[in-house]
Amino acid sequence: MKHLFLIRHGKSSWSDAALEDWERPLNKRGQRQLGLMAGALRRIGAFNGVIYASNAMRARQTIEGMIASLNDDRLPPRVHFKSRLYTFSADTLWKWLLKRDEDRVTLVGHNPALEELANRLLRKPVDALPTGSGVHILLPIQHWSELEPDTGALGEHLKPGWVSYHEFQRKQPGDPGKKQGGSALRGMALSLQHLMTRLQALEPGAALGFDPEFLHQYRISIRKVRAVLETLYALSGDKALKPSVKRLKRHARATSNLRDLDVFMDTLADWERDPDYRDALADTGALAAFRERQQAAQTGFAGHIQARVYLDDMENLREFMHSATLEKTLKQQNKHLIREALDARIADHNARLVALSDLSADEDFHRLRKNLKRIRYLADLDRALPSDFRKDLKQRQSILGEFQDRHVQETFMQAYQRDSDPDGRLTPLIQRLTGQKQAARQHILTLAPIDPPEPVTRARKTRPAPEGA
Secondary structure, three states: OEEEEEEEOOOEOOOOOOOOHHHOOEOHHHHHHHHHHHHHHHHOOOOOOEEEEEOOHHHHHHHHHHHHHHOOOOOHHHEEEEHHHOOOOHHHHHHHHOOOOOOEEEEEEOOOHHHHHHHHHEOOOOOOOOOOOEEEEEEOOOOHHHOOOOOEEEEEEEOHHHHOHHHHHOOOOOOHHHHOOOOHHHHHHHHHHHHHHHHHHHHHHHHHOOOOHHHHHHHHHHHHHHHHHHHHHHHHOOHHHHHHHHHHHHHHHOOHHHHHHHHHHHHHHHHHOOOOOHHHHHHHOHHHHHHHHHHHHHHHHHHHHHOHHHHHHHHHHHHHHOOHHHHHHHHOOOOOHHHHHHHHHHHHHHHHHHHOOOOOOHHHHHHHHHHHHHHHHHHOOOOOOOHHHHHHHHHHHHHHHHHHHHHHHHHHHHHHHHHHOOOOOOHHHHHHHHHHHHHHHHHHHOOOOOOOOOOOOOOOOOOOOOOOO
């Protein structure tokens, strides 16, 4: 088995027209891509073997910048710059590969040569290889001289916009529903279509897991769609909506364990830096155990959204968002639909809130948090709502989220202690979580009910006054 890693140089600058092509340096975006991609490429093994690079300035700066960001003294001796690799021809690269004798080859170069070479080797081509991207190809051969087209398997395909949420979001379009004038229901239809498109765009980054923000944003999008369709179903009773709601609920639930573990790993990283807790984490193996559990959850989620049933469900949902069925259901609702549904959810939330006490179960606080999320998702669809109202909802969600995170993390640690900590080394950490959870719980009990926005007012038809009145 041979391993081939192809890395396209970072974004280059065209600001100096006097420079020859091979002299062009990276621009600011290209420099930023280096730190983003270096760690991800190292994780997939791109720097484990010999590294060959074009001698063009942008390729040289790419590999040197990546290695500098990794701060690994073992890497610079593995790098070799070759003038022959400054080429835009896949044929030239193919002939060069035939003469290699290493098991792993990393090649830093240029398009269209790299993309054409990748797609010539792979059984299923990659869609694109933008600047800063990398692709890992597994080849079932003993010698590079045995290279044949369409025989390679894709190991990993990494793009800056899949590794960094910031890079991803930089090019994302805004929600057209928020800019829609006139009908609020027309705006809702456009927002639903936008959210389904956004979900699809977030999937690669969420599946790879290099930046947990992808999963967080994926969860927000899928829950917004679900909240709207649930509201429509509750108000209209249209059974055509029910299958979509069920699909969304199932796929949203598939994110929960991974998201909880992503958040917990941040907490564990903070504890690892604390000398009061570092030894306990190391001695009990907790950090390694939860990291392994997180990686397993990441693999499981990636499998979930790459499975045929998921792909079919999401395609059906996207078609439904553009369907005459949904359009008909929306047209049958009055223009105050969002506000009326929002008012009803606020009333339910306030009733749950005032019913809470010191004796309430943790699950009651959890239900309140889920209720508040649905309020926020509906509020996001009504741009006429005052900013203070939105700010209050966000602050409340943060408080309820703190409680839920500590509850989940306390449960994680208690279960781990039962199985792997007979000496109770983790007890101080669990006590800390319990104290934080109780503090968040008390904070929630002091919250006042949500003050709803101004009530919906409907224009009433008035009859002309009788003559002489």
